[in-house]
Amino acid sequence: xxxxxxxxxxAGAIAALRAAERGMEVTMVHHAAGASHRSLGVVDVLGYLExxxxxxxxxxxxxxxxxxxxxxxxxxxxxxxxxLEFFRRKAEEAEMRFEGSLDENIHVATQFGTVKxxxxxxxxxxxxRVELWDGAMVGISGRVQRDYSPAFIAASLxxxxxxxxxxxxxxxxxxxxxxxxxxxxxxxDGEAALPLLGDGRAVIEALVRLAESAGVRVxxxxxxxxxxxxxxxxxxxxxxxxxxxxAFVLATGDWIxxxxxGRQELLGLDVAGRLELRKIPLPESGHPYALRGxxxxxxxxxxxxxxRIENLRVAGALLAGYDYCxxxxxxxxxxxxxxxxxxxx
Amino acid sequence: xxxVGGGITGAGVARDLALRGVDVVLLxxxxxxVGSTGRSHGLLHSGGRYVVSDPESAAQCASENRILRxxxxxxxxxxxxxxxxxxxxxxxYYSRFVKGCRRAGVxxxxxxxxxxxxxxxxxxxxxxxxxxxxxxxxxxxxxxxANAYAASLEGAEVHTYAEVVGIDDGExxxxxxGRERLVKAEVVVNASGVWAARVxxxxxxxxxxxxxxxxxxxxxxxxxxxxxNRLRMPSQGDIMLPHRNTTLAGTTFSPEERxxxxxxxxxxxxxxxxxxxxxxxxxxxRRILRAYAGLxxxxxxxxxxxxxxxxxxxxxxxxxxxxxxxxxxxEHASDEVCRQLGVRARCTTATTSIxxxxxxxxxxxxxxxxxxxxxxxxxxxxxxxxxxLCEGVTEGEVLFAAEKLFCRNIRDIRRRTxxxxxxxxxxxxxxxxxxxxxxxxxxxxxxxxxxVLNSLRERWKGLLPIAAQVDEVLRELRLMEATFGCxxxxxxxxxxVRGLERFL
Numbered sequence: 110x111x112x113x114x115x116x117x118x119x120a121g122a123i124a125a126l127r128a129a130e131r132g133m134e135v136t137m138v139h140h141a142a143g144a145s146h147r148s149l150g151v152v153d154v155l156g157y158l159e160x161x162x163x164x165x166x167x168x169x170x171x172x173x174x175x176x177x178x179x180x181x182x183x184x185x186x187x188x189x190x191x192x193l194e195f196f197r198r199k200a201e202e203a204e205m206r207f208e209g210s211l212d213e214n215i216h217v218a219t220q221f222g223t224v225k226x227x228x229x230x231x232x233x234x235x236x237x238r239v240e241l242w243d244g245a246m247v248g249i250s251g252r253v254q255r256d257y258s259p260a261f262i263a264a265s266l267x268x269x270x271x272x273x274x275x276x277x278x279x280x281x282x283x284x285x286x287x288x289x290x291x292x293x294x295x296x297x298d299g300e301a302a303l304p305l306l307g308d309g310r311a312v313i314e315a316l317v318r319l320a321e322s323a324g325v326r327v328x329x330x331x332x333x334x335x336x337x338x339x340x341x342x343x344x345x346x347x348x349x350x351x352x353x354x355x356a357f358v359l360a361t362g363d364w365i366x367x368x369x370x371g372r373q374e375l376l377g378l379d380v381a382g383r384l385e386l387r388k389i390p391l392p393e394s395g396h397p398y399a400l401r402g403x404x405x406x407x408x409x410x411x412x413x414x415x416x417r418i419e420n421l422r423v424a425g426a427l428l429a430g431y432d433y434c435x436x437x438x439x440x441x442x443x444x445x446x447x448x449x450x451x452x453x454x
Numbered sequence: 455x456x457x458v459g460g461g462i463t464g465a466g467v468a469r470d471l472a473l474r475g476v477d478v479v480l481l482x483x484x485x486x487x488v489g490s491t492g493r494s495h496g497l498l499h500s501g502g503r504y505v506v507s508d509p510e511s512a513a514q515c516a517s518e519n520r521i522l523r524x525x526x527x528x529x530x531x532x533x534x535x536x537x538x539x540x541x542x543x544x545x546x547y548y549s550r551f552v553k554g555c556r557r558a559g560v561x562x563x564x565x566x567x568x569x570x571x572x573x574x575x576x577x578x579x580x581x582x583x584x585x586x587x588x589x590x591x592x593x594x595x596x597x598x599x600a601n602a603y604a605a606s607l608e609g610a611e612v613h614t615y616a617e618v619v620g621i622d623d624g625e626x627x628x629x630x631x632g633r634e635r636l637v638k639a640e641v642v643v644n645a646s647g648v649w650a651a652r653v654x655x656x657x658x659x660x661x662x663x664x665x666x667x668x669x670x671x672x673x674x675x676x677x678x679x680x681x682x683n684r685l686r687m688p689s690q691g692d693i694m695l696p697h698r699n700t701t702l703a704g705t706t707f708s709p710e711e712r713x714x715x716x717x718x719x720x721x722x723x724x725x726x727x728x729x730x731x732x733x734x735x736x737x738x739x740r741r742i743l744r745a746y747a748g749l750x751x752x753x754x755x756x757x758x759x760x761x762x763x764x765x766x767x768x769x770x771x772x773x774x775x776x777x778x779x780x781x782x783x784x785e786h787a788s789d790e791v792c793r794q795l796g797v798r799a800r801c802t803t804a805t806t807s808i809x810x811x812x813x814x815x816x817x818x819x820x821x822x823x824x825x826x827x828x829x830x831x832x833x834x835x836x837x838x839x840x841x842x843l844c845e846g847v848t849e850g851e852v853l854f855a856a857e858k859l860f861c862r863n864i865r866d867i868r869r870r871t872x873x874x875x876x877x878x879x880x881x882x883x884x885x886x887x888x889x890x891x892x893x894x895x896x897x898x899x900x901x902x903x904x905x906v907l908n909s910l911r912e913r914w915k916g917l918l919p920i921a922a923q924v925d926e927v928l929r930e931l932r933l934m935e936a937t938f939g940c941x942x943x944x945x946x947x948x949x950x951v952r953g954l955e956r957f958l
Contacts, residue, residue: 144933153940156943221942265900265903286670290513363932384922388914388918389911390911390914390934390935391938391948399932410917433936433940434916434932434935
């Protein structure tokens with residue numbers, strides 16, 4: 110069975126890896142870096158609902174019960190857990206260790222001098238999680254580089270950390286050296302790193318390489334359209350070539366990756382959500398346009414002019430019904446839906 | 455004496471009087487040029503636009519245009535301009551235009567449509583008639599800052615973020631840094647633009663002023679090298695001009711009730727796009743970066759664009775007028791000040807250059823960006839690290855603006871240097887620029903957060919009106935959210951950082 114996956118972000122990579130593992134003949138078509146390439150490279154599953162979420166597992170359960178349109182409600186909580194283990198296993202095969210658990214979020218410091226909740230993090234980042242700073246002396250040092258000032262991060266965190274995560278005030282030191290953060294409470298433990306914008310790229314590229322070595326054909330092309338017959342997608346047309354398959358996965362991202370547009374959607378799929386913005390930037394409640402995306406059924410199948418497309422599935426930020434920016438759920442949704450979409454029969 | 459208002463007119467008055475040896479204090483409630491000045495096109499009119507509808511303004515524009523070319527060449531780009539008549543335009547207007555130009559002293563040379571297209575290949579084939587005129591383009595922020603800077607060299611005091619709260623008997627009270635302060639002044643010049651009625655009220659005078667909103671679209675890239683004007687009765691969407699590495703297309707004309715927090719209607723954006731892209735077809739493939747609107751302070755009825763001087767005893771209001779005629783407005787106001795003070799010195803601004811230019815090797819880039827202020831900017835040349843990647847603004851330029859050009863925050867710095875005015879609208883350089891100030895010891899860490907959020911808010915305002923119409927703009931907005939919301943968690947920390955509460 111031939112499967113074509115469009116998009117090489119987290120969702121696309123996971124979908125391709127899963128389909129390949131199930132013995133499919135997979136082609137991955139990708140065009141440009143999207144949101145996950147630019148991200149911190151940590152796996153947010155669920156950081157906030159109305160309030161901050163302590164246990165992502167419980168938060169996902171709550172979503173499954175109360176937010177029917179949310180992608181987690183479509184995949185179900187069990188799939189989320191299964192998919193995360195799949196991701197962890199694949200990351201390990203690509204020689205990257207991700208630590209953390211669905212039971213409890215951890216907090217990581219950012220280059221913005223802020224703290225953010227997340228679920229899984231690469232080992233070095235996990236070692237530097239804010240939870241370990243209790244009563245500790247935290248050393249942030251490093252060369253000043255773009256968007257990064259150790260002195261600023263240290264000063265800002267000194268004020269923020271106690272107020273956000275209820276740990277005792279940390280004494281802050283900073284100096285010269287490498288780009289590291291040292292949780293000194295851990296007697297002699299290894300150094301830890303801050304997650305930086307753009308760290309996502311290395312993770313995704315490693316997953317794509319892994320997919321390639323598992324037999325996935327990776328092609329660079331931009332999809333411009335497709336042909337449908339009845340309730341089936343027959344082929345996708347790219348600038349360079351045409352792609353025919355038995356099943357398709359669309360994981361092209363939201364506006365950032367160019368998967369969705371304000372006025373016209375790829376392939377004319379049915380879309381849910383309004384194109385509306387609020388006046389204030391970054392409200393906690395999010396902007397209505399962020400929920401806009403392709404509407405799908407419980408198997409992630411979209412429809413076109415009201416008619417369900419049987420052999421097409423949608424994964425990742427292209428989906429309607431959630432806002433990863435306010436929820437902090439980006440990679441979690443991408444992994445869960447990518448995993449489900451890649452499990453084609 | 456005291457000048458209230460740090461737009462181009464107020465800065466011009468401060469310079470004029472300082473040159474005459476008068477003690478001047480300039481008070482601006484926000485940043486220099488942040489009102490109507492900075493929200494204008496920055497077009498130095500040839501006068502052609504008004505030759506039929508308002509010949510007096512046309513003649514003023516023509517003569518001021520010549521004067522500014524003489525005294526401020528480094529702050530102007532001598533683009534020249536074209537007036538173009540399109541198929542379907544009122545042909546009768548063409549001959550009235552020619553007659554009007556002759557009468558008002560506006561130089562206009564007729565070109566064949568082919569010649570016009572050769573000069574400007576981005577123009578539409580529908581151009582039937584074309585005239586070449588003496589338009590020029592200035593960066594309105596920079597020209598305002600240059601006037602204030604020149605005034606301060608002559609001894610004037612310049613206070614920004616100093617809002618006047620009371621004017622009585624020789625005293626002006628203003629609020630600055632949360633404290634109320636006082637300045638003694640025998641004469642007050644009210645150069646507060648659209649706020650002139652409010653400031654006059656503080657002094658117990660009544661003025662009637664009607665603000666009209668004008669909206670401008672910013673396109674990426676220069677779609678023409680000349681200013682392109684429509685050859686017709688002044689209407690909406692008549693002017694497109696190259697400004698730095700963008701094209702500005704404007705403007706609209708609609709009465710506005712509010713002086714602050716006014717919005718831009720989607721219909722305005724549609725009108726401007728339609729008009730601009732019809733004439734300058736090259737714009738059809740260009741990306742729109744943002745939209746902004748400003749208010750024209752118009753005195754009395756109708757669309758007459760000349761200025762008004764209202765000379766009360768000890769309180770002189772100068773308002774109306776246009777960016778092009780600011781120097782003349784300043785001259786008239788200053789003459790009245792001198793009359794009231796009994797000062798006999800005459801106006802010299804028509805012949806005195808705004809800052810002397812230096813012609814030295816290595817200054818070219820700085821001169822291109824900062825005009826005659828380039829000499830001062832070049833002193834920071836060793837700090838070459840790029841802060842704004844879109845506009846190529848260096849750490850040295852950020853520090854130059856922060857230390858020398860009356861800046862309080864990164865938004866002020868943006869107005870001087872174009873930091874964050876490019877494709878990403880500051881997404882990548884807001885924090886970076888605030889960190890330059892932080893590292894220089896000018897601001898503390900919580901101010902970094904406030905400044906970044908304030909700056910995002912301002913950029914957001916310019917993106918909102920066009921977001922639903924331009925996909926790339928939605929993409930930029932989403933990237934801003936992904937960066938500052940998803941990664942930085944700014945949406946959630948607001949209540950935890952001092953000074954950010956008001957964003958809630």
